[in-house]
Amino acid sequence: MVDDCSLIRKIANNDMIALELLFKKYRNDVYRYAYMVTKNVEISEDISQDVFLKVVKCALQYQKYISVKAWIIQITRTTALDILKHNAFSKSNLDEMCDVENLDNNYTNFDFLEIIKNLKFIEQEIIILHIIYGLRHVEIAKILFKTSEAIRQQYTRSLSSLKKYYY
Secondary structure, eight states: OOOHHHHHHHHHTTOHHHHHHHHHHHHHHHHHHHHHHHOOHHHHHHHHHHHHHHHHHHGGGOOTTSOHHHHHHHHHHHHHHHHHHHHTOOOOOSTTSOOGGGOOSGGGGTTHHHHHTTSOHHHHHHHIIIIISOOOHHHHHHHHTSOHHHHHHHHHHHHHHHHHHHO
């Protein structure tokens, strides 16, 4: 199996098979994250396509300071927020982040999103990026343009808030 960095290098050299492999690996993550931000199925699908076009366009500029997964999520976030700004959609809590059938992870058996809905959007975002997407605090910091210490503190406060709600 080819690692993600190798796929990006191949994509930079116009290898469409590598793009297909990367797309298959991350398309669900990209769609879910776009939907989390926009709350719109059609726009999320468009964003998903745009993200992978941007991956092709920016593959030469990829730097290993962040994992490929975090880099793709960063592109997704930026693309989704740009669309929100241009289309004047409003960003709300994650009450309806995804249809259960679109999720392919272990969180489908309980309402994880219901648990975190009382948190601020940024807190929800940090928890989802860390728990569901498995990103490290330093990667989340790069995506959200914050320090890793700020992300760590926000994550800890968010978990404390959750304990107050549910214990």
